[in-house]
Amino acid sequence: MGVGVEKNNVKCELIISGGTVLTMTPESEPLPDGAVAVTSGEIVEVGGAADLLGKYRPARVLDAGGGIILPGFVNTHTHLAMTLLRGLADDLPLIEWLEKHIWPTERVLMNAEMVMLGTRLAAAESLQAGVTCVCDMYFHAERVIETVVAAGLRAVVPEAMIDFATPSSATPEDALAVQRDLLERYRSHPLVVPAVAPHSPYTVSAAHLAREAELAEEFGAPLIIHLAETRWEAEKIKSEKGVSPVAYLADLGILSERTVAAHCVHVTEEDLGLLAELEVGVATNPVSNLKLSSGVAPVPQMLELGIKVGFGTDGAASNNTLDLLRDAQLASLLYKGLTGDPTRMQARTIVEMLTIGGAKVLGLSDRIGTLEAGKRADVVCFALDHPRSVPVYDPYSHMAYAARSSDARHVVVDGRVVVQDRALIDTDVDSLLDDVREAATRARELLAT
Missing domain, CATH: 2.30.40.10 (Urease, subunit C, domain 1)
Structure with a gap:
């Protein structure tokens, strides 16, 4: 016995x-x-x-x-510090929003101190909404890591790369150096997964995309990228490269089971086949895509093909909250209405995408x-x-x-x-909100000059 x-x-x-x-x-x-x-x-x-x-x-x-x-819920795509840009520029198409408002503002406003403050605000908002893990994509990654760890939030954190100067990297080579340093120092961290993040196929050259893929391969790290978000992007890549954005990255060898592809709105049947074949994870951002009028990703078809899909909020500048549950609930209703089929995106599917589905997208399903x-x-x-x-x-x-x-x-x-x-438990919310309001006042004065 x-x-x-x-x-x-x-x-x-x-x-x-x-x-x-x-x-x-x-x-x-x-x-x-x-x-x-x-x-x-x-x-x-x-x-x-x-x-x-x-x-x-x-x-x-x-x-x-x-x-x-x-x-806990898994937010598969966001830009944490952009909570400080919430409501800065609304009711605009993506490219005009980025080129005329967000990128110019980031260059003058989003220093390391502001990134830490925005990340503190995002961590508080996320945790109180039941989100326990996020996949960030921003700048000053070292400060982001410091902030999320202090808040107790699990996070995938890259240093984002663009082919022009960012708030934290003067050149793409600088961004690559920061990424390598983070990958070496945080590869075994209990809460943080370091990653690489070329911004998109239209802002990062083929040569730099290849170097990012090589770095991700060397460390077995996630590679995060915006992909096929708008019709403008799809048409631009098609006219310049002769193929779709998904096919372009596949031809370059960028896509793999470690890729977290944000959006994937304007994709063909052939693109979906590539995403499934290469085991790419998709971070769908239904509210941001609707607000920017970018379109609606074919999530039901992705799920039918066995593609890993999780929900993301995108940044609070284009959502304008980090309320992942709200976004998931809206998605369920959206696809029922668009297809005329009330059995699409059923309740359990929604909860799976919020939890284990998101974990699979980020390569964390063995942990969370x-x-x-x-x-x-x-x-x-x-x-x-x-x-x-x-x-x-x-x-x-x-x-x-x-x-x-x-x-x-x-x-x-x-x-x-x-x-x-x-x-x-460990955040003085009143003090945090006062700090954000004060920063917003300084931001208005700075942007007015």
């Missing part, structure tokens, strides 16, 4: 209990009155609350209050995206304490159609409680 575990004999640091657990593992069913046990930032067991509370002696119990316990033993403890508890929150017959349906990001009651990243009872 085997030796049983004595009641309350196993120590653990944290048990999250008091709710219905959605593990998001394949074919899993909701687990009513479930719990998640955590030690050293790792999930050690998921099961019934009575069983786990009887087996373990936790240092702390986090009560979900009868809500829904699920993996599901609640199971051995994974890192990135967990969010959504409250059911609002009149619109009851009754709940199907928790997947509730998350896809009724929940709001403001319902994120508790948020845990790598076993660390960063939001409790909707409040950020």
